[in-house]
Amino acid sequence: MPIRVEGANEVKRALRKFDPDLYKEMNQEIGTALKSVSNEAKTLVPSSFLTGAMDDGRERMSRTSRSRAFPAYNSSTIRKGLTYSMARKKGNTRGWTAAYSLLNKSAIGSIAEVAGTKHPYGDPNSKSNNPQAGRQFIEALNEDIGSIKGVGKGRGRLMYQALNANQGKARDAVLAALEKAAAKYKAATR
């Protein structure tokens, strides 16, 4: 569960404007904490998948009307996409914005992350020529990358698994860095 705080963005804005050094120091501490999680997630990415059947490096042609074909498995692409962000994100419809976030940017990485979270045995309404394709694909992911970890919507194989394994240490470090920077700023401006 993400921690919801008030004033994080104001702290960031004030530090960036009035104390850039402190801002950099804070970002460095937060980045270290987030990077530990993303690096842990990168270690979960196998070098090959399905004994190389999806790891031949070529893009499959779509047989449907989709403009983009199913992405080929590429471990380096997945690892590259596992990263973090310290920029404030766009708010959701309920008014919440992410001040710090972990990201899984690549398409194949996102598939590996969440495939099977909704239908653990494949989509029953799948139009595939092989009705068991979804289930076989999810089973292969579970076998090669790992089973889905997490609770509720926060479930996945890579970043979510790493965050779950981190047991909140990164989150606490981010909050500590924010409080520390805020205290320093208050002390400096007092």
Place this chain on the structure above:
Amino acid sequence: MTILIPIVSEFQNKGFKQAEKQVGVLDKGLKRLAVTLGTALSVRKITQFTKASIKAFVEEDKAVQALARNLENLGLAYDVRPIEGYIRELQYATGVADGELRPALQQLVTSTKSLTTAQELLALSLDIAAGTGRSLGSVTQALGRAYLGTNTSLTRLNIGLSKADLSTKSFSEITEQLTKQFSGQAQRAAGTYAGQLAILSAAAGDAQEILGEKLVRSITMLLDEDKGVPALAGAFEKMATDVGDIAVGLASITKQIKSIGGLLPGGGLDILAIPVIGPYLDFLRNRGREEAGKAQSKADAIARANAKEQGMQRSRALRVETAITKQKKEQNKVTGEANKLAKAGKTFDDELISLEAALKNQELSENEVIRLRLKKALLNENADNAEKLAKKLAESQAELLRLAQFKPTDPFQAWIDSLNTVRNQLGSIGAGVAPTAPGGMISQQPIVPPSIVPPGQGGYIPPSITQEDLFDAFGRGSGVTAPTVTINVTGTGTLSDETKKAVVDAVVEASSQGYGTGWFRTTGVYAI
């Protein structure tokens, strides 16, 4: 697709606060708008209704006047009120608004020039319109055109009339067929819910027109006092607003009265029974009725005067028309007699007579006959025949021109050659012959007469021609008999010209009649 996992999130209430603020402003605005609309709408609606009522009355009055003018122009200038009554009854019977019936009747009257026929056709049009779902205007237009002989519009109505029907049947037969086909449709349509609603709507429209008439009358009364429309325009708006406010107040009082059980046992509401206001309203109503009665009396008097005047005009127009008809008849009589005389004159036309006589001649060539016939056609002013003959004459002329350009070989050349041979032979025996013309033809120069030498001086005495001589010449079976002509010339000296010509003529005539002739001479120098 990027999966975003928020580590630290913050609630941004700025947007929500702004939204709440805007919603509050909107709410206040809506409340103000509702209050404004609530107060303004009723007055505006009443003003609109008042204007619509006046507009409806003005349009109806315009249509009535147009119909009356049309009837008057067609010589059917009856009193319009019975016609208006007929239209009103028809409106309530069929549910078709008088705004549609009046133009339809006007159109049919224009086409038929008869009010009775127009009314019959209007009834038929209503049946057809109800049966086909088409507008009354299109049906009356089609029937009006069909009455005048143009049946094309009837085919467009798709009412089961074939082209054969329209081309072979008369208008009365067509209307009879349509009457059988669509009889009672309008009455049946009026009995339906839609028809009943239409009748109610027509009644509401009439009520609006009546209200408009009263309003216009009140404006007219005010105009007499104020002497000016601009000043009245503002006053009229104020009046409408006041009337609207009064209506709202009345509604409010009525609602309160209803809440305490009403004033009448039957559940109806008599606004005159409203305390305090009721007597005033009763006074106003009575005043309005008096004014309406006066206006009606005045209108009746004007209508009677108009009717009298129209009657006199009709009488005058009838007299004038009778005189014109009589004059036309006399003129037609004179024209007819003139035509008869012209026809009789043609009978004795010298030129025509000579042409007829010329045409009797059997020896005329084809070209000449055509010329004579063409001239005769022109004199008789028969354009069609003249055109045909002119064409035929042109063809004949072309044929003659072609023949003129044709150059045949001379079939008489052989004769000329034979004659020349005879001349040469005669010349070889010393006979006098005429000189030959440059073209080989015998010269017209007279032959030099022979000087017949009497016997004893070298002259030749031809013996008598016997039958045996002719047999020798033509054969026994030729049937030629010997003539009995014997010319003996004796004496001395020269013969006179008459004698020589007589001899030559006799010989030539005998020869031309087929008798064999011969010249024999005993002596002489010249011969014929």
